[in-house]
Amino acid sequence: MVLNSDGRNKPFHKKKPPAERPAAKPGLQARAAAAKILAAVIDRKLPLDGALDHEHGNPAYKALGEGDRALVRAILNTALRYLPRIDGAIASLLDSPLPEGARALHHVLVVGAAQILYLDVPDHSAVDLAVEQANQDPRNRRFAKLVNAILRRLSREKEQVLEDAAKISPMPAWFIERLKQAYGKEAAAAIAQSQLEPAAIDLTVKSDAAGWAARLNGKVLPTGGVRLAAFDGAIPSLEGFDQGEWWVQDAAASIPAKLFGDLSGKRVADLCAAPGGKTAQLILAGGNVTAIDQSESRLKRLRANLERLALDAETLATDLLKFEPAEPFDAILLDAPCSSTGTTRRHPDVLWTKGPEDIARLAGLQERLLRHALTLLRPGGTLVFSNCSLDPVEGEDVVSRILVDTPTIERVRIDAARWPGLEMAITPLGEFRTTPAMLRMHETVASGLDGFYAAVLRRVA
Numbered sequence: 001m002v003l004n005s006d007g008r009n010k011p012f013h014k015k016k017p018p019a020e021r022p023a024a025k026p027g028l029q030a031r032a033a034a035a036k037i038l039a040a041v042i043d044r045k046l047p048l049d050g051a052l053d054h055e056h057g058n059p060a061y062k063a064l065g066e067g068d069r070a071l072v073r074a075i076l077n078t079a080l081r082y083l084p085r086i087d088g089a090i091a092s093l094l095d096s097p098l099p100e101g102a103r104a105l106h107h108v109l110v111v112g113a114a115q116i117l118y119l120d121v122p123d124h125s126a127v128d129l130a131v132e133q134a135n136q137d138p139r140n141r142r143f144a145k146l147v148n149a150i151l152r153r154l155s156r157e158k159e160q161v162l163e164d165a166a167k168i169s170p171m172p173a174w175f176i177e178r179l180k181q182a183y184g185k186e187a188a189a190a191i192a193q194s195q196l197e198p199a200a201i202d203l204t205v206k207s208d209a210a211g212w213a214a215r216l217n218g219k220v221l222p223t224g225g226v227r228l229a230a231f232d233g234a235i236p237s238l239e240g241f242d243q244g245e246w247w248v249q250d251a252a253a254s255i256p257a258k259l260f261g262d263l264s265g266k267r268v269a270d271l272c273a274a275p276g277g278k279t280a281q282l283i284l285a286g287g288n289v290t291a292i293d294q295s296e297s298r299l300k301r302l303r304a305n306l307e308r309l310a311l312d313a314e315t316l317a318t319d320l321l322k323f324e325p326a327e328p329f330d331a332i333l334l335d336a337p338c339s340s341t342g343t344t345r346r347h348p349d350v351l352w353t354k355g356p357e358d359i360a361r362l363a364g365l366q367e368r369l370l371r372h373a374l375t376l377l378r379p380g381g382t383l384v385f386s387n388c389s390l391d392p393v394e395g396e397d398v399v400s401r402i403l404v405d406t407p408t409i410e411r412v413r414i415d416a417a418r419w420p421g422l423e424m425a426i427t428p429l430g431e432f433r434t435t436p437a438m439l440r441m442h443e444t445v446a447s448g449l450d451g452f453y454a455a456v457l458r459r460v461a
Contacts, residue, residue, distance in 0.1 A: 028136075030068040031129045033060035034075040035107040041080065041349045043103055048076060048349035079114040080348035081196060084172065085165035086113045092164065093153050105140050105147070108133050112151045117162060123155040170195055172351050175341065182392050183435070190437035191390065191451070197436075199346040200446035201228045201235070204254050204277065205246040206284060206309075212246060215239055219445045222421030223251045223258070227445050244309040249277040252342070252434045252452035256335060256386035259414065259432075259456050263287035266330035270313075271320055271373055274298030276305040278333060279313055287331065289313040292320060321372050328378035336366040338387035338394050342451025345436055363394045370402060374409055377459045382412065386454035390435060395453030399431070402457075412456040431455040 037058050040046040051058040052073060061072055079086060090109050091097070098106055112130035115121040127148065134140040134147045154161055169176045171192045179188035203226045205212045210220055216238060218226040226246070240246050257278045260268075264286030270279045273291035279302060282289045293299050296317040303315060316323075339354045339362055340347060370385055377383050387394055403411060413430025416423040425434045432454040441447045 025129060025132055027068070027071070027125065028129050028132055029060070030064055030071045031075070031111055031133055032136075033058065033064060033068075034072045034079075034111045035104070035133065036060050037072070037076055038079060038107045038110060039103060041076075042083075042107075042352050045353040047353055048080070048347065052076075074119060075111055075114055077348055078118045079110050080352060082114065082118055082165075082170055083110070083352065084170055085168045086110050086117065088168045089113060089117065089154060089161045089165050090150060092161070093150050102139075102143070104137060105134070105143050108137075108140060108147060109150060112147070113154055116151060116154050117158060117165070123151075123158075127151040127155065171344075174356060175351050178356075178391060182390070187435070187437065191435050194436035194448050195344045195348065197345060197446065197448055199250070199343075199450075200441075200448070201231055202226070202249060202251045202254070202449075203228065203246040204249040204281065206244075212240065219441065221251050222419065222439070223254050225249070225251055225254055227251070227441065229445050242308075244311075247277055247280060247305065247309060250343075250346075250450045251439065252450040253277060253388065254281065255432055255434070255452060256384045256454045257281035257285070257333060259384050259454060260285060260287075260331050260333075260382060263331060267327075268331045269325070269329045269333070269373075269376065271332060271334045271369070272336060273315075274302045276302035278335060280306060280309050280311050282331075282333065283311045283313055290325075290329075291315045292318060292323060294319055320369055323372075323376070325376060328381065329376055330378060330381050332373055332377055332381070332383040334370060334373045334383065334385050336369050336385065336387045338362050338366065338389040339391065340388050341390045342388040342434075342436065345448060345450070359389070359391050359393055362389075363398055366394060367398045367401065370398060371406075374402070374406070374457070374459065379459050379461055381459050383457045383459075384454060385457060386432075386452060388450050388452050390451040392453075395433070395455075396427075396429075396431065399455045399457070408459055408461045410458050410460050412458050414454075414456060 037051045040051055041048055052061060061069060090113055108130055112126050115126035116123050130151055131144050131148045134144040169192045176188055176192055179191055205226055209224055209226055213220045213226045216228060218228045221227050235241060235248060262285060263282060266287050268282050268287035268289045270282055270289055270291045272293060273279050274293045279289055279291045291302055291313045299315050299317050306313060339359050340350050344350050374383060385399060389395060403409060414426055414432060416426040425432055425438055427433050434449055434452045436448045436451055439447060439449045
């Protein structure tokens, strides 16, 4: 008992503790994070890599344990890889289109459908968690029954849905049309289909490719690198990593630096150099390399990579368009910023965060960079211009314009005979043009390589 202010006793009532919120269903937070990040990529055009960064990524993603993070990555990569087909499947089961502004609902359905159609996740779990996700969001609560109905039908009719969806290109309409114009209908379809094949892990080795292929259960590539068979562990755990005997680099990305041949005793500039894979190649070819990048933080990563490989280069953080060296270079590699549309096997978000206007803008930047880079080259010197775009606007067209109005520059034709296994990638003009549909491998090793463009130019005066 306690006393009132007048001294009389009054009963004591113990306060009830606040009601505890029910624990979230296992896996719900992972699905919610996937839907949030999908919205950021599709609606706000934010890159997927940034959202999935372990230090600076999406807060909902960072709050998850590693197992749930792996699930989120699988859902997002699958959803973005198959998005037109998933959208088509959902639309085929709707009596009328989703209401305008129902983007949050769309993302819940896509996350659920990706699991049911393309991932090894129990269908009942994908449905149940999508309905729970809708119920917990005031914007979607009134659609919870619709979510349940659509996803249950996807589960029941999965075989037919997948058969119908396979007729839809997995690439957005605007981009597949550009591919048809550039490569023809058949080649465009092959490129689009190759996007559905996860990218292989390729290594560039310092030496003894055959030996490292044997030790790491891989295959030697026509580029001289090594492609690993199925591997889902941690790259640093592999033999040779700590000793700096190799580094991860897609087969196509290793081609531009190889086009120089022997660089012994030559002054070489690697422009837009980070993260440093091509810089390492130029050093191993004998060049005295200056690695240049606009970003100091990216150069920091480059230096760390070179340190592991026990290689050394001068590094310089500067705006390339303002860079004026004391003397010209013998050789220059310009792997220019681009739309990265050749890398959609490993970055399926690219086609949803970039558009035709980005391709045009980046092509303009590439031309400015290339014109300035050519002024840094001594007479008789060689420049390799490259990027990982599939669109000729960012490659062939840029070089063509410069050759037309710059008589001091000539194209050096690449000899297809020196590239056995990749002869089909040498164009009639003697330039490199790889696509993800090329480089078909043995069934135990993944096929394909990034889409890349590369041309060799020489200053004649």
